[in-house]
Amino acid sequence: MNDFNYLSDHLSCEEVPVETIAREAGTPFYLYSHRTLRRHFRIFDSAFAEVPHIVCFAVKANSNTAILRIFVREGGGVDLVSGGELYRALKAGVDPGKIVYSGVGKREDEIDFALRTGILMFNVESDQELEKINTRAQILGVRAGIGLRVNPDVDPQTHPHISTGLRENKFGINIEASLTAYRRAAGLKHLDIKGVSCHIGSQVTKLSPFIDALARLKELILQLRKEGIAIRYLDLGGGLGITYDRETPPHPSEYARAIIDAAREIDCTFIFEPGRVIVGNAGILVTRVLYTKENEGKRFIIVDAGMNDLVRPSLYGSFHHIQPVIRRKREEIVADVVGPICESGDFLAKGRKLPAFEQGELLAVMSAGAYGFSMSSNYNSRPRAPEILVRDDRWYVIRKRETWEDLDRGEEIPEWMDI
Numbered sequence: 001m002n003d004f005n006y007l008s009d010h011l012s013c014e015e016v017p018v019e020t021i022a023r024e025a026g027t028p029f030y031l032y033s034h035r036t037l038r039r040h041f042r043i044f045d046s047a048f049a050e051v052p053h054i055v056c057f058a059v060k061a062n063s064n065t066a067i068l069r070i071f072v073r074e075g076g077g078v079d080l081v082s083g084g085e086l087y088r089a090l091k092a093g094v095d096p097g098k099i100v101y102s103g104v105g106k107r108e109d110e111i112d113f114a115l116r117t118g119i120l121m122f123n124v125e126s127d128q129e130l131e132k133i134n135t136r137a138q139i140l141g142v143r144a145g146i147g148l149r150v151n152p153d154v155d156p157q158t159h160p161h162i163s164t165g166l167r168e169n170k171f172g173i174n175i176e177a178s179l180t181a182y183r184r185a186a187g188l189k190h191l192d193i194k195g196v197s198c199h200i201g202s203q204v205t206k207l208s209p210f211i212d213a214l215a216r217l218k219e220l221i222l223q224l225r226k227e228g229i230a231i232r233y234l235d236l237g238g239g240l241g242i243t244y245d246r247e248t249p250p251h252p253s254e255y256a257r258a259i260i261d262a263a264r265e266i267d268c269t270f271i272f273e274p275g276r277v278i279v280g281n282a283g284i285l286v287t288r289v290l291y292t293k294e295n296e297g298k299r300f301i302i303v304d305a306g307m308n309d310l311v312r313p314s315l316y317g318s319f320h321h322i323q324p325v326i327r328r329k330r331e332e333i334v335a336d337v338v339g340p341i342c343e344s345g346d347f348l349a350k351g352r353k354l355p356a357f358e359q360g361e362l363l364a365v366m367s368a369g370a371y372g373f374s375m376s377s378n379y380n381s382r383p384r385a386p387e388i389l390v391r392d393d394r395w396y397v398i399r400k401r402e403t404w405e406d407l408d409r410g411e412e413i414p415e416w417m418d419i
């Protein structure tokens with residue numbers, strides 16, 4: 001459920017017609033509903049009310065500081081994958097005690113930043129990273145909270161590019177090898193072993209991969225406890241899918257029920273790292289039709305948003321519904337919706353049955369709140385789109401549209417190139 005609905009055939013976000021915003025802000029732009037964001041967070045969080053837990057929003061899904069602030073105000077933490085994300089999280093006011101830091105390639109300066117901040121724990125992905133964190137903690141005179149990111153070797157049955165929990169993926173430490181790694185970690189004086197973590201993939205639409213992973217982690221935790229390594233946090237990552245088209249992912253309450261039931265005997269604080277399920281359907285990308293044309297019987301709708309704004313269709317072949325901002329009865333056609341970028345891979349939809357959209361018309365690319373703006377770029381020297389947040393009957397620019405001056409910021413022409 002989300003708050004993008006037609007009010008007398010005008011697509012609105014909460015109580016604001018999308019057309020009104022487009023008139024003032026120009027296109028393309030990202031548009032988010034505060035009500036949807038907050039509701040999605042609360043649904044997820046309250047599903048786990050009966051067990052101790054922290055919901056650590058995955059910042060990479062949507063990194064805007066105003067959006068992070070919404071979750072901070074709900075008591076949420078964050079899951080980071082870079083120093084830049086830590087910087088954003090602190091700006092948003094996240095409690096360091098609710099920050100977990102994942103990722104295979106943490107740099108020394110990023111580790112130091114996180115150690116100085118006093119985050120809850122690093123999800124460590126290799127033996128060398130364990131050593132590195134231990135050394136940095138010693139130098140800074142602190143103890144580093146850690147967990148190992150274990151690769152449980154389960155198939156999340158999702159797109160290969162967003163599957164992370166298989167043996168052949170680059171993520172985590174094989175579950176068999178993890179026991180040895182934990183024993184090693186227990187001998188490193190500047191580490192405080194707190195947890196076990198995993199993240200099996202993204203856009204997972206079944207419960208069984210989560211439950212299979214949990215079963216393997218549970219065995220590991222019990223084994224570790226036998227050896228005197230006290231595990232207090234069980235981080236099950238993110239990955240719960242959403243409906244883009246016809247997928248039928250489990251509701252967060254079903255997901256929570258299954259996990260709580262399967263984890264009965266382990267007395268741990270749960271950590272979850274949801275991204276997409278919170279923000280995906282809380283945002284849309286609004287774009288305007290520049291031209292329509294027909295080549296050899298193939299129809300194209302050329303819009304002012306491209307793969308630099310929303311790369312998911314080009315990168316993963318992802319599906320996003322495309323709807324008119326002002327709805328009316330008309331014939332349907334089959335067309336490609338393409339952007340202005342000089343790449344054949346620049347499309348938002350391919351061979352899609354759509355209303356016969358017209359030049360100048362506004363379109364809404366739905367379910368664009370996750371991995372939308374956060375994956376956008378300046379390719380083709382296109383200033384990045386603004387991000388706008390609606391709350392009730394008001395709207396707020398939470399990130400300005402970039403200007404041409406933003407494009408060459410930091411660039412310098414060496415003096416010897418004088419003309």
Ligand SMILES: *Cc1c(COP(=O)(O)O)cnc(C)c1O
Pocket residue numbers: 058060061079081102103199201202203237238239240273274275276277370
């Ligand atoms: C990307 C990522 C997430 C969030 O995944 P979603 O599918 O958006 O829920 C959580 N944890 C880690 C470690 C990630 O890399």
